[in-house]
Amino acid sequence: MADLQPADFRSIVLCGHATTGKTSLAEAILHVAKATQRLGRVDDGSSILDFEEQEKQRRITIDSAVAHAKWRGKEIQLIDAPGYPDFIGNVNAALRAVETAVLLVSAPAGLELHTRRAWQAADDAGKAKAIVINKVDAENAKFAETLEAVQGSFGRGCILLTMPDAVGPAFSKVISTLDPPAELSGDLAERVKAAHDELMETIVEADEGLMERYLEGEKIGDAELAPVVTRAIQQGSLVPVFATSAAREIGVAEMLDVIAAFFPSPAEAGPVKAMKPGTDEQVERAPTVEAPFGAQVFKVMSDPFVGKMTFFRVYSGRLASDEPLYLPRTGKRERSGGLFAVLGKEQQSVPAAVAGQIVCITKVDTPQVSDTICAENDAVVFAPIKFPTPMVSLAIQPQSRNDETRLSTGLSKLTDEDATFVTRRDPQTRELVVTGMSTLHLDVMLARLRSRFDVNVNTREPKIPYLETITATSEAKYRHKKQTGGRGQYGEVYLRLEPNQRGAGFEFLDEIVGAAIPNQFIPAVEKGVRETMELGVLAGYPVVDLKCAVFDGSYHTVDSSEQAFKTAAHNAFREAFAEARPCLLEPIVNIEITVPSKFMGDVTSDINGRRGRVQDVQQIGDLQVIKAQCPMADLLRYSTELRSMTGGEGSFTMEFSHYDLVPHSKVEQIVAAAQKAKEEAK
Numbered sequence: 288m289a290d291l292q293p294a295d296f297r298s299i300v301l302c303g304h305a306t307t308g309k310t311s312l313a314e315a316i317l318h319v320a321k322a323t324q325r326l327g328r329v330d331d332g333s334s335i336l337d338f339e340e341q342e343k344q345r346r347i348t349i350d351s352a353v354a355h356a357k358w359r360g361k362e363i364q365l366i367d368a369p370g371y372p373d374f375i376g377n378v379n380a381a382l383r384a385v386e387t388a389v390l391l392v393s394a395p396a397g398l399e400l401h402t403r404r405a406w407q408a409a410d411d412a413g414k415a416k417a418i419v420i421n422k423v424d425a426e427n428a429k430f431a432e433t434l435e436a437v438q439g440s441f442g443r444g445c446i447l448l449t450m451p452d453a454v455g456p457a458f459s460k461v462i463s464t465l466d467p468p469a470e471l472s473g474d475l476a477e478r479v480k481a482a483h484d485e486l487m488e489t490i491v492e493a494d495e496g497l498m499e500r501y502l503e504g505e506k507i508g509d510a511e512l513a514p515v516v517t518r519a520i521q522q523g524s525l526v527p528v529f530a531t532s533a534a535r536e537i538g539v540a541e542m543l544d545v546i547a548a549f550f551p552s553p554a555e556a557g558p559v560k561a562m563k564p565g566t567d568e569q570v571e572r573a574p575t576v577e578a579p580f581g582a583q584v585f586k587v588m589s590d591p592f593v594g595k596m597t598f599f600r601v602y603s604g605r606l607a608s609d610e611p612l613y614l615p616r617t618g619k620r621e622r623s624g625g626l627f628a629v630l631g632k633e634q635q636s637v638p639a640a641v642a643g644q645i646v647c648i649t650k651v652d653t654p655q656v657s658d659t660i661c662a663e664n665d666a667v668v669f670a671p672i673k674f675p676t677p678m679v680s681l682a683i684q685p686q687s688r689n690d691e692t693r694l695s696t697g698l699s700k701l702t703d704e705d706a707t708f709v710t711r712r713d714p715q716t717r718e719l720v721v722t723g724m725s726t727l728h729l730d731v732m733l734a735r736l737r738s739r740f741d742v743n744v745n746t747r748e749p750k751i752p753y754l755e756t757i758t759a760t761s762e763a764k765y766r767h768k769k770q771t772g773g774r775g776q777y778g779e780v781y782l783r784l785e786p787n788q789r790g791a792g793f794e795f796l797d798e799i800v801g802a803a804i805p806n807q808f809i810p811a812v813e814k815g816v817r818e819t820m821e822l823g824v825l826a827g828y829p830v831v832d833l834k835c836a837v838f839d840g841s842y843h844t845v846d847s848s849e850q851a852f853k854t855a856a857h858n859a860f861r862e863a864f865a866e867a868r869p870c871l872l873e874p875i876v877n878i879e880i881t882v883p884s885k886f887m888g889d890v891t892s893d894i895n896g897r898r899g900r901v902q903d904v905q906q907i908g909d910l911q912v913i914k915a916q917c918p919m920a921d922l923l924r925y926s927t928e929l930r931s932m933t934g935g936e937g938s939f940t941m942e943f944s945h946y947d948l949v950p951h952s953k954v955e956q957i958v959a960a961a962q963k964a965k966e967e968a969k
């Protein structure tokens with residue numbers, strides 16, 4: 288089999304709001320193009336694209352799935368992406384692998400929020416765009432209104448390439464508006480003619496010479512028109528709109544005709560920017576077979592049978608299946624278990640991959656999403672894929688010893704697969720915390736932890752990493768003395784505590800004069816103090832920002848020991864701390880909330896109610912961006928709450944800012960809760 292050429296590929300990602308029919312359309316494309324024998328359906332779990340267990344159970348797409356089919360001599364590569372914003376990271380990654388984003392809109396539901404978001408993501412990624420109005424066969428389909436909404440939001444460049452003959456259950460075929468048949472009549476003929484004229488005007492705008500001839504009434508031949516149509520799509524001045532019923536496979540072949548004939552190939556999309564590793568020298572990689580090999584990973588998955596699978600898009604050059612892979616991130620060469628073309632959960636071995644191709648390799652452990660794979664003697668690094676910062680956290684705990692032993696392997700495989708799922712051990716609360724995009728996202732990941740790695744965990748809201756400190760100076764002494772049979776224990780310590788500046792940490796001062804405590808025991812005193820500070824005094828949180836001086840004490844020549852001085856220091860510290868007007872510090876975060884203007888009042892007053900302070904509000908289009916500072920403790924469930932407050936239209940990011948005093952009224956609650964937890968632990 289001869290290699291494919293870059294100009295042969297037409298690569299698309301199907302994205303947009305959930306349940307618009309992306310997976311169904313992908314299945315229909317594969318079936319119509321005879322890549323599959325029967326039409327896979329999401330409703331009965333027979334989709335070859337939603338094949339993962341959680342996807343089948345929940346009937347939603349979570350991971351992007353890859354497939355390919357031949358159509359009119361072209362190699363159509365498609366990625367079926369998830370629609371829920373919880374998995375938007377997978378959309379960002381998939382966009383890297385294609386030339387064109389195909390955004391789905393449901394004719395009954397109209398243009399929905401996450402299709403707009405996907406449009407924005409495709410635009411940011413500089414991709415060509417097309418729109419599919421799907422479910423035109425549905426009883427309550429609204430075609431004209433939906434098209435209107437699409438043009439209203441995305442511009443007049445959105446033009447029908449295929450016109451439905453009817454809307455609703457009578458929908459039986461589509462008519463090409465680029466090359467309309469002569470035999471049409473009546474209302475349909477008029478609508479097709481109007482769309483044809485609009486389409487031609489938009490196309491010729493991309494080429495001045497052609498425009499003049501068109502306006503003079505000349506008929507432009509197909510061969511001359513084709514590259515101009517492609518350029519218009521590539522530039523975004525033309526956004527082809529298609530009418531389909533994925534469920535009934537109507538309009539699918541006609542859409543494939545347009546994709547094969549006019550959608551940009553890698554050759555037309557042009558070179559991809561990269562950097563020389565470790566420098567800021569910019570280079571480009573041309574989409575040709577002759578260029579040095581360069582590819583980027585957009586998906587990794589661990590399969591129980593096949594092992595780790597790494598999916599990448601080749602931007603330049605050629606890679607033979609027996610060649611080693613070089614990863615500039617690790618500086619290492621890897622051997623894979625083979626090179627495969629992907630059809631849902633199936634893989635077919637291929638001898639080589641060329642610029643433009645989407646393939647996967649097996650059995651290489653190191654690659655992560657976003658990694659560059661390239662020629663070792665001419666290495667480059669492609670721009671990292673941007674992911675949103677996950678915001679919703681849970682503390683997890685293995686249920687049994689067996690769960691504990693498998694936990695870290697399971698978590699590390701899952702975090703490798705998903706850049707928006709992170710885990711960390713909180714150094715302060717000592718909890719193992721997982722963070723994701725939403726509760727749904729975390730549910731899915733923990734279900735995978737259970738089913739794939741057989742790890743069961745208990746979850747709870749993560750503890751807020753409070754700190755303890757003091758606000759006044761105090762002194763205390765403690766004498767530790769015990770006489771039990773043989774050698775006794777003796778040590779006496781005088782401590783003085785002083786507040787230190789916020790963030791200045793801990794200072795230990797040795798102010799002993801005249802060997803009241805011999806030098807050799809001073810480190811034990813300091814150790815006793817430090818250990819007590821780590822354990823906390825008030826509510827079990829680490830103590831910070833104070834100076835502690837040891838200024839007097841006494842010892843016994845026989846009975847004094849390091850242990851005795853440590854114990855004395857521990858008790859003296861606790862007493863002095865209690866006298867120094869102790870208080871709690873809480874983390875304050877910077878939060879940036881983006882909402883449509885109509886929610887502005889509700890959202891800001893809600894932030895005030897959470898002890899937050901709004902610092903700045905900016906208007907961007909019909910959105911408001913609110914910047915505020917707020918205690919972290921009051922934002923634990925903010926992701927869910929903002930979503931319900933704004934009907935899913937609000938989003939936010941946050942980052943740690945600083946620690947600040949917890950108000951007195953709240954300190955008591957926190958101390959009481961800490962005591963209760965301590966007793967329960969016993």
Ligand SMILES: Nc1nc2c(ncn2[C@@H]2O[C@H](COP(=O)(O)OP(=O)(O)O)[C@@H](O)[C@H]2O)c(=O)[nH]1
Pocket residue numbers: 304305306307308309310311312329330346347348370421422423424425531532533534535
């Ligand atoms: N009537 C009708 N239903 C459809 C069509 N395409 C998909 N559906 C249904 O819409 C639901 C969501 O489809 P799915 O492909 O999972 O949407 P996705 O979330 O965008 O991938 C399923 O119940 C499909 O059977 C269509 O063209 N017509």
Ligand SMILES: [Mg+2]
Pocket residue numbers: 309310311337347348367368369370
């Ligand atoms: Mg889907």
